[in-house]
Amino acid sequence: MLLYHLRIAFKSLRRSLGFSAVVVGGIALGIGVASLFATIRHALAKDPIPHKSGVLYNVRLDNWDPAKPHPNKAGIPPQVTFRDMTEIMKTDIPVRQGGMFKANLYVFPEPGSGRPTRTLIRMCFADFFPMFDAPFQYGSGWDRKADQGPEPVIVLGEEMNDKLFGGQNSVGKTVRIEDREFRVVGVLKPWRPSIKFYDITQQQLQAPEQVFMPLGWLRPMQIRTSGNSDGWKSPPQPGFEGVLVSETTWLQMWVELPDEATRQRYLDFLGAYVTEQKKQGRFPRPQRVEVTPLMKLMDEQGVTPPELTAMVVVSLLFLAVCALNLTGLLLAKFLARAPEIGVRRALGASRKHVFLQHVVECELVGVLGGALGILLSLAAVGFANGWVKALFNRGDLIQFDATMAGYALGLSLLAGLVAGVYPAWRVCRIPPAVHLKLQ
Secondary structure, eight states, X not given: OHHHHHHHHHHHHHHTHHHHHHHHHHHHHHHXXXXXXXXXXXHHHSOSSTTTGGGEEEEEEOOOOTTSOOSSTTXXXXXXXXXXXXXXXXOOOSSEEEEEEEEEEEEEOSTTSOOOEEEEEEEEOTTHHHHTTOOEEEEOOOOHHHHHTTOSEEEEOHHHHHHHHTTSOOTTOXXXXXXXXXXXXXXXXXXXXXXXXXXXXXXXXXXXXXXXXXXXXXXXXXXXXXXXXXXXXXXXXXXXHHHHTSSOBOBEEEEEXXXXXXXXHHHHHHHHHHHHHHHTTOOOSSOOEEEEEHHHHHHHTTSSOHHHHHHHHHHHHHHHHHHHHHHHHHHHHHHHTHHHHHHHHHTTOOHHHHHHHHHHHHHHHHHHHHHHHHHHHHHHHHHHHHHHHHHHOOSOOXXXXXXXXXXXXXXXXXXXXXXXXXHHHHHHTSOHHHHHTTO
């Protein structure tokens, strides 16, 4: 029966191609706009590491000004100080842990192959790679012993390895960074998470860094952060060492905690640490420590802007307006063939069959409009990805995946139903005798 209704619906659409194009185009426009904004929001809001996000926690300690809370939404500094990171990493409660920050240093290619360039480098610990599941093409990350040295080792991203070594296996080769030589121990595969989830303090859409170096080289090379830093009082002493012992927060601190019991133990440890520091005159505000799961942190940091959610709602309202405007057109079309329907009713067609036939036609309009709307959305997504690439030098951020295809298809079916259910109901209620007398 469904195939019969579809065949009748196709014939009806072919009978008036101009009208059908207008109706399908109206649905396509609404689906295209709604799908575009929903796809952008989906790219930012989705879990960037779904198999591990439940055990990854960001650590924050409130060492801010006693006179007022930190000005961000959470009221607590989003990062930690170097001295606090150093001390709290002495515990063995987390499965993995590490502070990190990004720096901007000169990387020197092999002599005669190019000029040195300033490159963003992620200063981190050995646990970074297994904690965030960084995928390796060659080699691996360094071990914890290399953190303690520190040893002159680095991990390269795929793009940097292409630039320096033509994409070959560069494990064991050396790269000069600033005035030191570092040995390559690993090369990452192409790694393009939807956002840079391990550092969402700024430029969350930025691609991962292309060089990773042990954070232990911070002191020997006197490396300063190129990311955000917050402070409410002057360092106790001048120079680089003053920054390291100051109350300035500039490192992101992450831990991997396998269950709630371990998380509670870690919270107790942090509470005891802050209590001890208060005795030394630090942490003047009421005690507050935060061990925040990744997805909650993304919400607090506004990774998905509320304005974008509002645009999704507006686009759905626009689709609803498109569908409702088409109701009048479909009603006029269906009523125009009321005499034909009257004859069918007189020959034995039930109201149910007449209603289903017209609903199927409306849904066919919705599906065709949805397919065209998806094509419009894909074109807009391609433009948006080009814009993101120009701003953040990264690959495609916005992916029209199976989830969004299902979303668009569902919207198209709903739009077809909204546009056609009343016209279909109205035409099946017409008494057939009225039209038979006119024949």
